[in-house]
Amino acid sequence: MASLPEELQAREAAARVRVEELQAEAAKLAVRLEKAREDLSRLEVTRETVAQVLAELSAAKVEPDGLTQDAPEPKEASAPHGIGVMMVPPWREGLVAQVLPDAYRDIVEIVADAPGPLQAKQIVPRIGLPTTTGKIEGTRGKLKRLVERGWLDEDAPGRFTLARHGPGTDRANSQ
Incomplete structure (x- = not known):
């Protein structure tokens, strides 16, 4: 049977190994999170751009004489947090x-x-x-x-x- 100091030392070593494993896992997750944030940002910007282009196209109406009227200036809408950041x-x-x-x-x-x-x-x-x-x-x-x-x-x-x-x-x- 191990003495109390030996048992504590063994538990400390096991806890240290677990902390190192969790730190490595956290670093991997941080990299994945950063990539996911970048992907999300790109998709949000793309969606906003497409919505703006579609709005501008639908605003340009053809008048009966065949001329097009100028599209109104797009208004800046308040975007939810993180969009276009x-x-x-x-x-x-x-x-x-x-x-x-x-x-x-x-x-x-x-x-x-x-x-x-x-x-x-x-x-x-x-x-x-x-x-x-x-x-x-x-x-x-x-x-x-x-x-x-x-x-x-x-x-x-x-x-x-x-x-x-x-x-x-x-x-x-x-x-």
Whole structure:
């Protein structure tokens, strides 16, 4: 029979393993949630665009003499929460990384703390994901989106750094 300290130590080790398993599962779910949010956002924007085009087409009526009358200017309707929302806003003066979704904010912070350019495969383990091809490619997609929105620079293919903003910076993206 094991002593009480040995039993407590064994239970602590088992609890630690369970916590690590749950953290890994939570990281996987966070990635899936982010993808689902992006898919939802794209679908909402598409639906709004189609509705607007259809409304404009139905507003342009043909008059009896064969001429069309101008369609009225579309009115801006208040949209339910989240519709048309951009998950990663373009960088602008005064905007901080805290406005980004968690996964993107973690990436920006890791790149900001790095002494030099990083590749996606170097970032994946630092954000707590397994270094599988799928996770690396998903992270690379996020890195590219951050470059498109001005948060990061890609000085060489696949090598990402924090974007340089302000006068006198020599950004390839800004020309």
